[in-house]
Amino acid sequence: MSEVATVVTGWGITFIVIATYSIWVVSRGKIIGQELGIGEMEQLDARKDAGATTDL
Amino acid sequence: MLAEILLVARKDLRVEWRAKIALGQVAPLALLILVVLAFALDANSSLLELGAGGLYWVAVLYGGTLLIQRSFDVETDDGNMDAFRMSVIGAPSLFLGKSLALFVQIGLLELVLGSGVAVLYNVRVVDWGLLLVAAVAGTIAFSVCGVLWGVMSAGLRVRATLLPLLLVPVLVPILLAGSRAFETALGVRADAGWTWASLMLVIAAVHTAIGLGAFGFLLEEG
Amino acid sequence: MTSAIHGNAKMTATATTRVLGVLAIAATALMTVLGLLVSPADVIQGEAVRMLYIHVPSIWIAYGAFVLTSVSSVLFLRRRKRREDQGRHYDRLAGSAAEVGVVFTGITLVTGMLWGKVTWGTYWQWDARLTTTVLLFVTYLGYLALRRLPAEPIIRSRRAAVMALISFINVPIVHYSVDWWRTLHQKASLSVGRRPEITGEMYWTLLYSALTVTIVAAWLIIHRYRVIRLEELRDEEALAALISSRLKKDDGSN
Numbered sequence: 001m002s003e004v005a006t007v008v009t010g011w012g013i014t015f016i017v018i019a020t021y022s023i024w025v026v027s028r029g030k031i032i033g034q035e036l037g038i039g040e041m042e043q044l045d046a047r048k049d050a051g052a053t054t055d056l
Numbered sequence: 057m058l059a060e061i062l063l064v065a066r067k068d069l070r071v072e073w074r075a076k077i078a079l080g081q082v083a084p085l086a087l088l089i090l091v092v093l094a095f096a097l098d099a100n101s102s103l104l105e106l107g108a109g110g111l112y113w114v115a116v117l118y119g120g121t122l123l124i125q126r127s128f129d130v131e132t133d134d135g136n137m138d139a140f141r142m143s144v145i146g147a148p149s150l151f152l153g154k155s156l157a158l159f160v161q162i163g164l165l166e167l168v169l170g171s172g173v174a175v176l177y178n179v180r181v182v183d184w185g186l187l188l189v190a191a192v193a194g195t196i197a198f199s200v201c202g203v204l205w206g207v208m209s210a211g212l213r214v215r216a217t218l219l220p221l222l223l224v225p226v227l228v229p230i231l232l233a234g235s236r237a238f239e240t241a242l243g244v245r246a247d248a249g250w251t252w253a254s255l256m257l258v259i260a261a262v263h264t265a266i267g268l269g270a271f272g273f274l275l276e277e278g
Numbered sequence: 279m280t281s282a283i284h285g286n287a288k289m290t291a292t293a294t295t296r297v298l299g300v301l302a303i304a305a306t307a308l309m310t311v312l313g314l315l316v317s318p319a320d321v322i323q324g325e326a327v328r329m330l331y332i333h334v335p336s337i338w339i340a341y342g343a344f345v346l347t348s349v350s351s352v353l354f355l356r357r358r359k360r361r362e363d364q365g366r367h368y369d370r371l372a373g374s375a376a377e378v379g380v381v382f383t384g385i386t387l388v389t390g391m392l393w394g395k396v397t398w399g400t401y402w403q404w405d406a407r408l409t410t411t412v413l414l415f416v417t418y419l420g421y422l423a424l425r426r427l428p429a430e431p432i433i434r435s436r437r438a439a440v441m442a443l444i445s446f447i448n449v450p451i452v453h454y455s456v457d458w459w460r461t462l463h464q465k466a467s468l469s470v471g472r473r474p475e476i477t478g479e480m481y482w483t484l485l486y487s488a489l490t491v492t493i494v495a496a497w498l499i500i501h502r503y504r505v506i507r508l509e510e511l512r513d514e515e516a517l518a519a520l521i522s523s524r525l526k527k528d529d530g531s532n
Contacts (some may be wrong), residue, residue: 003325006396010329010389011314014336019492021321021381025501029290052395137472147419179363206435212427222424222441225417229455236459255458259451266447270440275356276433 060145063155068127069160077126083168086119091173104177112173113231116198119165121220124202127158128210147272151203157269158199166191182243186253190237193256197230198260200263207274229259235257290504295497298417302497305490317483326396331483333389335491336382337411343379344418347372349448351439358436367509369435372442373425374502376418378495383415406457413452419444431510 001009072078093111095101104111145153170191172181181187205222209215233252240249291299313331320327324447357365390408391401402408425438 001395003396007314007325007328010392011310011332013388014332014385017381017385018498022498024499025498025505026290029501029505029508032505032512033290034510036508038508049301071286149462163313206423208441212429214427218420218423218427221420225413225420226444228413229448229451230457243320251458255455259455262447262451266444273436273440276436 057146057149060149061153061156064145064150065156065160065273068154068157072126072161073158078123078165082119082126085122086115086165086169087172089115089118090169090176095178096178105179105242105245106126106239108173108177108179108235109242109244110231111177112169112237112238113234114193114220115169115172116162116166116194117224117227117231120162120198120202121223123161123165124206124223124227125216125219127154127161127202128206136216147275148268150275151200151267154203154206155196155199155264158202159195162195162198162202166195168231179242181241182188183241183249186237186240186249186264190234190241190253190256191247192252193260194230196260197256198227200260200267201226204263204270204274207271226263230256233259289499290508295500298497298500302490302493304325305493309487309490312483312486313342317479320480323397326393329389329393331487332491333393334484335388335488337386338488339491340379340382340386340414342492343375343382343499344414344446344449346375346499347379347418347421347442350375351442352436354439355443358432364432365437366432369439370503370506370510371499372439373422373506374499376421376425376442377502378498380415380418380422381489381498382417382495383396383411387411387415404459406453406459409456409459410449413456414449417448421445431513441481489491 088203093114094104097107174181201223205219205226209218209222212218233256236245237249237252237256239245240252309331313328317328317331319325350368352370354365354368357368390411394403395401421438421441424441425434427434429437
């Protein structure tokens with residue numbers, strides 16, 4: 001492989017990995033949120049579960 | 057405390073002695089690994105002589121993992137972990153006791169494997185002192201890491217596959233240092249055998265200290 | 279409650295993280311332009327130097343994430359008895375940081391191997407940093423495996439925290455033992471107190487890339503943290519539902 005092709009491959013793999021991971025995380029959150037009947041993160045905070053003071 | 061340590065170790069060894077898994081199954085299997093490794097290298101005698109130190113530690117890793125697994129299956133099958141938690145024996149004594157029992161078992165395994173390597177790979181020891189120090193340090197590290205990771209995966213259904221995955225990365229420095237130290241002790245590499253052996257002693261000490269500190273957390277009930 | 283589901287689909291997002299997300303995408307776009315087009319090719323490494331704008335920041339952020347995992351694990355072990363929630367937010371932070379760290383370690387390895395292929399002519403060299411990195415990768419994969427196992431959550435979290443600590447203590451031991459074994463790698467690209475070997479536009483591009491990767495990683499860690507929290511909530515509700523259905527059944531039979 002030429003240098004340019006290698007660099008493009010490396011950047012391409014990185015972008016694909018990060019994009020896939022982000023989509024996985026967000027959609028997983030969405031799916032579980034729907035299961036639980038929560039629509040927004042703020043509503044989760046409104047629940048009385050796990051001490052939310054220092055939560056992200 | 058010493059009495060407690062010996063009590064725990066003696067209990068483990070007695071259980072093991074009755075079942076004779078270590079001698080009856082693990083040691084023969086580890087010897088078989090030595091034979092298979094010779095197949096892999098096409099029984100090339102000069103290669104085997106050069107690699108004997110490393111191959112020995114690979115076989116110890118394999119057999120040792122099985123022994124560690126066994127040491128905790130015995131506990132969790134009988135619900136002994138709960139008994140330990142409630143007993144008056146402190147976590148450090150328990151940790152050292154189980155480590156001592158494993159040390160004895162892995163040590164015996166190493167004796168068998170050492171004789172196997174000597175015969176099958178045709179090696180000659182030039183520095184017995186170095187060989188012994190490296191073997192003892194390596195065995196200590198194996199035992200204490202084994203007890204730590206063993207209790208970590210104890211009681212989980214997938215422990216058979218989880219334990220080696222957790223154990224091998226922490227044992228890598230020991231395998232590396234042990235292989236180099238043995239090569240010097242067997243006269244196939246001139247340099248730094250004692251440096252590697254002292255590194256092994258340091259690693260063994262570090263992991264023993266970690267174990268003494270962390271074992272209590274691992275035994276704690278929810 | 280249910281009406282809110284249709285109203286907004288972005289479950290793990292809040293206003294802050296949406297801004298962070300947009301920032302991450304914009305920063306990445308600029309990083310691509312700077313790294314691939316604007317910055318010059320290296321005299322010695324040629325175009326291959328562009329790989330380092332991903333490779334080097336990735337390993338920095340991976341180490342940063344693993345440090346975060348260790349610190350959170352310590353805090354989790356220390357606070358577990360004092361707080362009513364048993365310090366579980368530290369456990370979540372440890373888990374999400376470790377996962378993001380593993381992703382970036384993987385990226386470091388892949389980009390490093392590609393870079394090595396064009397620069398050294400081989401994908402793999404048994405040198406200290408490569409070997410340490412691959413062991414780090416496997417170690418934290420094991421950590422994530424431990425976190426995923428079916429067990430009582432608080433016990434599993436405690437075991438994971440201890441494992442995170444031991445793994446972290448083990449990193450320098452692994453590194454120095456492999457380093458003694460053999461060393462063949464270009465010196466660290468940027469180090470405190472020494473003049474960096476990468477200079478000028480390349481230097482600034484590298485620093486900027488590090489900033490971008492940090493923003494992306496922060497976004498990922500925050501969202502992953504929230505997903506872990508949702509997973510816990512789901513498991514708790516499932517358990518509660520199971521218990522109440524059992525109780526009902528018992529009432530019926532009596």
